[in-house]
Amino acid sequence: MRRILHHELGEPARVLRVEDGPSTSLGPDQVRVRLSYAPIHPGDLLGIMGSPAFGTPPTIASDGRVPGFEGAGVVSEVGANVDPALGLKQGLRVAFFPASGAWSDEAVVPASSVVSLPDSIPDEVAAQMMINTLTALTVIRAAHDSLPPDGRAGVVTLLTGAGSAVGRLIGKVLTERGVKVIRLVRSEASAAKLTEILPGAPVFATEVAGWKGRVRAAAEGAKIHVAIDSVGGRLLGEVADLLAEGTGTVINFGSLGGETSDIRLFPPRSLTLKGVVLDSWMQQPPEQRRADIALARRLAQEGGTLFEVAERYTPSRIADAVTHVSQAGRTGVVLIDFSND
Ligand SMILES: NC(=O)c1ccc[n+]([C@@H]2O[C@H](COP(=O)([O-])OP(=O)(O)OC[C@H]3O[C@@H](n4cnc5c(N)ncnc54)[C@H](OP(=O)(O)O)[C@@H]3O)[C@@H](O)[C@H]2O)c1
Numbered sequence: 491m492r493r494i495l496h497h498e499l500g501e502p503a504r505v506l507r508v509e510d511g512p513s514t515s516l517g518p519d520q521v522r523v524r525l526s527y528a529p530i531h532p533g534d535l536l537g538i539m540g541s542p543a544f545g546t547p548p549t550i551a552s553d554g555r556v557p558g559f560e561g562a563g564v565v566s567e568v569g570a571n572v573d574p575a576l577g578l579k580q581g582l583r584v585a586f587f588p589a590s591g592a593w594s595d596e597a598v599v600p601a602s603s604v605v606s607l608p609d610s611i612p613d614e615v616a617a618q619m620m621i622n623t624l625t626a627l628t629v630i631r632a633a634h635d636s637l638p639p640d641g642r643a644g645v646v647t648l649l650t651g652a653g654s655a656v657g658r659l660i661g662k663v664l665t666e667r668g669v670k671v672i673r674l675v676r677s678e679a680s681a682a683k684l685t686e687i688l689p690g691a692p693v694f695a696t697e698v699a700g701w702k703g704r705v706r707a708a709a710e711g712a713k714i715h716v717a718i719d720s721v722g723g724r725l726l727g728e729v730a731d732l733l734a735e736g737t738g739t740v741i742n743f744g745s746l747g748g749e750t751s752d753i754r755l756f757p758p759r760s761l762t763l764k765g766v767v768l769d770s771w772m773q774q775p776p777e778q779r780r781a782d783i784a785l786a787r788r789l790a791q792e793g794g795t796l797f798e799v800a801e802r803y804t805p806s807r808i809a810d811a812v813t814h815v816s817q818a819g820r821t822g823v824v825l826i827d828f829s830n831d
Pocket residue numbers: 531532533621622625651653654655656657675676677680681720721743744745746747748766767768769819820821822
């Protein structure tokens with residue numbers, strides 16, 4: 491079994507190693523998956539670095555820690571107590587989430603975390619369809635809950651980082667649900683690209699002077715009660731400035747900008763800042779989680795620009811792979827390719 495692991499927190503390109511070792515034993519309620527691809531999410535890198543943006547730093551066992559929480563591949567072994575009604579059998583193509591230690595050519599995962607795949611979802615899409623979609627849905631739920639009772643019709647929402655993988659999904663789902671989304675990206679080049687691949691909702695570049703005036707014009711007089719932000723820093727304060735006084739909420743789920751956030755406007759305008767983390771999705775009732783996974787599968791079947799691949803890297807090129815994730819101008823998810831190992 492080949493796995494990517496680290497023995498200390500630090501810069502991912504420096505601390506990550508590839509190691510070969512014996513297979514992990516299989517528990518009665520688990521399945522073994524032979525992986526084809528595992529994604530590298532920005533949050534995976536925050537965990538490896540022990541960044542405060544990850545939350546409590548991950549625990550590193552004496553024999554190291556394998557990052558990664560999702561992936562795709564083929565079932566190679568099924569635990570003795572796994573319910574036959576789940577239909578999990580050797581050779582079945584699956585995606586899985588949540589499971590720790592996904593950056594490995596073989597992962598032992600809870601049977602309850604495994605989803606079977608139709609032929610219409612390729613492995614490159616399946617490997618990245620769960621975390622990003624479920625984050626998008628968790629964020630949208632928090633945004634909906636933050637609306638004042640009299641502000642739930644004709645909703646206008648601001649969305650920063652709109653070209654990111656999660657941002658695209660949030661924009662898509664909100665638009666499908668009849669919400670007017672005003673999308674924000676950094677540069678004019680990103681705005682042009684997003685408009686081309688996912689047309690419809692307006693897109694403005696925050697590097698271009700006067701963008702706040704354009705947002706106000708696009709809102710057409712409607713109060714903006716909620717902004718969804720994954721950039722943070724100065725932009726969080728700028729976005730708050732566009733919200734309705736007293737009822738406005740910023741839902742923040744990331745800090746792509748890497749800066750400390752500016753919340754000085756929040757007290758004088760009685761605004762709310764709500765942080766959201768994907769972990770809370772596990773507290774959703776089972777029927778809600780099933781519905782969310784069904785939506786992830788439906789969007790994955792549409793594929794294309796919602797689940798773009800930036801590049802595939804073999805495990806031995808993990809340093810190049812993590813460097814690529816942090817590169818400016820990247821679009822799409824960087825995948826670790828275990829398919830030819
Ligand atoms: N809270 C949670 O549970 C949770 C779960 C998943 C993800 N997240 C967070 O959500 C965020 C988005 O994740 P993702 O996987 O969708 O990201 P991603 O696809 O890797 O994001 C790439 C995009 O982010 C934009 N970007 C990068 N640096 C930026 C900056 N300094 N200012 C503004 N935009 C910047 C770039 O867009 P342009 O160059 O086009 O502007 C780039 O296209 C990350 O912060 C991630 O950690 C949180």
